[in-house]
Amino acid sequence: MGASDSRIVSYGWRITHITPCSPAASAGLVPYFDFLIRLNDVLLSNDRDEVVHQIQSQSGTSLVLAVLNAKLGTIRECTVVLSDTPESGRDLLGLVIAYCDVDIDSFHPVRVLDVFPERPASQAGLQAFNDYLFGTSTLIFTSLHDLEETMKNATKPVPIMSYNSQTSAIRVVIVPVIDKWTDLTSMGCDLASGAEHGIPLDDRPVRFDAPLS
Template identity: 30%
Template sequence: MLETLELLKISTREQDRVEREFNMGGAQSADKGHGYHVLRVQENSPAHLAGIEPFFDYIVGINGIPLDTPESRVLQDQLLANMDKEVVLAIYSTKEQELREVPMIPNRSWTSNPGDGLIGLSIRFCTYEATNEHVWHILNVAPESPAELAGLIPYTDYIIGTPHVTLHSENDFYEFIEAYTGHPLRLYVYNSDFDACREVVITPNHAWGGEGALGCGVGYGYLHRIPKTNKYHNSQLTYQGDLKQQPQQFNDQSLPVEKSHPSMTNTDVVTVIPTTITTAPLIIETPAEPPETNRPQQSQQYPNYHQTIHFNNDKVPLDP
């Protein structure tokens, strides 16, 4: 991605490219790139106190060094080398479409469990290409429907993913719902009023007495994307020739995530799920694929659904 890995230095050509890609004020947002996707943030960890957000945040640099390949040990090496000293992470938010700097101090004193890591993150290296486009906006919710019973909130809830499968295309969502009708499904949902994520369990079925398997309308496209909060407006990177700036102050805010997620256990430094790195500080987990039985071969057109998402996350097998 970047042609030079010199500490605190980016070539002029690469600087221009980065500025174009992470254009904070222009109409074109950064929709392509790679980084460490934040899947979970431990409560009261350094990452939590620094305001790192799961699902939306990607770690793209540390101490001025870009993180552009999954084979690199830069992230874990920098954390280990700077234990109890401040490091500065470059974080790209797909929700805010902004790049910001986040200072924090890796340490082991924040937890009594050594397996919680130095900063309290579970991450996975992947692309964030167009992830801000792939969301379902919950519109109307029918009374007594599976959507209402699951607690989906009309107009302020956005479905951003599921731990069961990765949805690659428009038809994947329809097929997923149809294949597992009658099974409890876990969805990751963001609420714009509370600026927070939660996990929702919903059981799609066609026997609830109304239209569709979920009983709610979903909007997709430019008019239905997650609205920006501009909460990082004062912490954007300006790229004056390198990734590093003076540390800035951030509010203590993050998104709540269930503590008992079965596929995001933390390890010595950070948890990487999955990646090609096989060194001691990290444990590599390969989540099981969901069953493929009874998956429809052709797409199903639901009257209350229009599009799908592609959300990079680990896969959790469905309950039998």
């Protein structure tokens, strides 16, 4: 399977979170860029309950996932050995998924344009021009408004998935709680979103710099 197969796929289950030390983490999956397309050669539907049931039915066994990478436009197969604790599909695999358009042109991350010293963005390790904020484990950012709502309502540090175009790696950055919130400038960085701030495309695979725990 390769790039030609990916052209017939329009939607899939986008991975937005991978639990450290989980079966999904061991399979080399990449959050936000990887989409689950098939399970044991069965095309996954857009019905979450049905997908969870399919995963639960494989408890304690191994399964083969067809995974589309949106950046490279290719489909690969990953073999995953599942947990035998059938609490939920998420727990068995160790990931969170959302049904989305797989076209990378549909991605609308928030780009970091500048970072100011000794401010929350700097403390989180964000890099000007290279970093793109994709979202949290449960919310995919589609605009600056999504990031603003996330930060102004935060009561504890916020883990955000950030892609770095220089290293072609995605990592979790922890943005501190901002006590005196006014607007996005409270983060201590300049931000932008939209088509002109899309992810630069190249043929490098994306690496996931997973947190240790």
